[in-house]
Amino acid sequence: MIIYLDETYDHNHTWLLLGALFNPIHKKFHKQVKGILARNAYVLVNGSFKEIKYTYCNYKKPFRIYKEAIDAFMESDSHFSCIAIKTDDSFDLEIYGRPDEPAKLKKERAYRTLAEELLRRNLEHMSNAILFLDKMTRCEPDLFMEILKQQFSTVGTGYSKDSKHPKIRHIQDVVSGAEGYELMGVCDLLQGCILNNLFPIKSEGKTNKGALYKNKIREYLVSRLGVPDLLPKTWTTGGVEKSDIFKKFNIHYVAQDKRDLPTKIAGK
16 A cells, blocks of 8 residues: 655635545556646656646646546546645634743644544555555644654554554655656645635636636546545535445545544534
8 A cells, every 4th residue: 555645725725635646556557647748748858757646627628637537537446635724813723732831833833643543444454554644734744744753654553553563664754746756646636626726816817727626626526536526515524434435535525623622523
């Protein structure tokens, strides 16, 4: 199992999304995505593949290629999971630390808590996974990786406490656009579609084609998933969770609850 973990948020930092692409048969899916990029000559001037990225879906060619990437994802054995939390003024940092602790420290702890929850719920019956992280911006990366290693990579402690093998045997931060990590782009694309549904981009005829194609790629993903949309109301009522598609693609919108654990996953 190879996992790609990424983060994204809107310009106003209203929503934070942590998404992960879980790949049991990595080689096959990776080869297929590279084939899509090669067949469509989606390359930079130096001949290396151009990174798949939601923000690059601003004209016809990437839109066509990204549709193929979504099709490949749907046909693969991989699955995508996302945790989304509102981090605007309604976000209560006090849940994540003492009143005397700096806000920055509590924000980093909140980020790590969500990341751990995302990995934990998807690795319940897995071990010896490999985790690749995109560049972290919400917390100090070295500390973040060290805590993840303590929680998931040390047999006898954390989430590997009752296992003979670590849940995650290797954790590494990578440059998402580097050769060999093309599937990180698929993770970014799927996350971007969720963010787009939360904040649809206004497009008026030919005045903003970039917005048009970003909205269209989100609409295409929604159609392939067979769900109404990617919004909180749809994903917290329980209907989607009971469907088969939830095993392939799921979003957990977080509702803070002071009476419970640091975070409570809506619908759980």
